Amino acid sequence: SGINILSGTGSDGSIYFGDSGDDNIGMVRYEHSGNNLFLRTNTADALKIDGSGYITMPLQPAFQVQMASAQTIEDTTQETLIWGTERFDVGTNFASNTFTAPVTGKYQMNVHLYIRNIDTDMSAVQGTLATSNKSYYSQLAAEAIDATAPYWTKTISMIVDMDASDTA
Numbered sequence: 289s290g291i292n293i294l295s296g297t298g299s300d301g302s303i304y305f306g307d308s309g310d311d312n313i314g315m316v317r318y319e320h321s322g323n324n325l326f327l328r329t330n331t332a333d334a335l336k337i338d339g340s341g342y343i344t345m346p347l348q349p350a351f352q353v354q355m356a357s358a359q360t361i362e363d364t365t366q367e368t369l370i371w372g373t374e375r376f377d378v379g380t381n382f383a384s385n386t387f388t389a390p391v392t393g394k395y396q397m398n399v400h401l402y403i404r405n406i407d408t409d410m411s412a413v414q415g416t417l418a419t420s421n422k423s424y425y426s427q428l429a430a431e432a433i434d435a436t437a438p439y440w441t442k443t444i445s446m447i448v449d450m451d452a453s454d455t456a
Contacts, residue, residue, distance in 0.1 A: 298321050314328055348378065349381045356370070394447050395447070395448050399415060401426075412429055415427075
């Protein structure tokens with residue numbers, strides 16, 4: 289037993305879900321021309337399974353930001369880096385130097401720091417990824433460097449557990 293929705297090889301077969309304000313706010317659609325299955329919520333395609341079985345979710349929150357300009361940090365100070373240039377922000381969840389989790393889940397966070405002119409007089413250089421639930425650190429023992437380092441890179445890469453409205 290089952291339901292068959294038969295449509296032409298070059299057209300789509302769909303099931304629509306609506307209400308008094310919108311007759312197709314939700315939908316399940318099969319696109320025969322590309323053998324793709326789509327799930328739509330709130331008038332946007334939220335999931336696509338293509339003919340090879342690959343799943344894409346174009347509404348998944350993702351962002352990439354970078355500093356708009358170099359930031360000088362003096363010895364013995366702690367400063368917040370200003371992520372002034374947004375390269376992309378799917379879901380508009382990044383604002384005012386902060387990412388806010390739209391839903392509870394696991395989030396991949398990566399911070400890549402390019403550090404210049406580390407003085408041998410410094411004891412350490414530390415980068416911190418601060419989330420509502422926990423802070424993650426990457427530390428460089430600067431006193432182990434024999435001469436002023438013209439440049440150094442540090443990366444923090446973590447899968448973090450965030451509840452809806454938690455911040456990083």
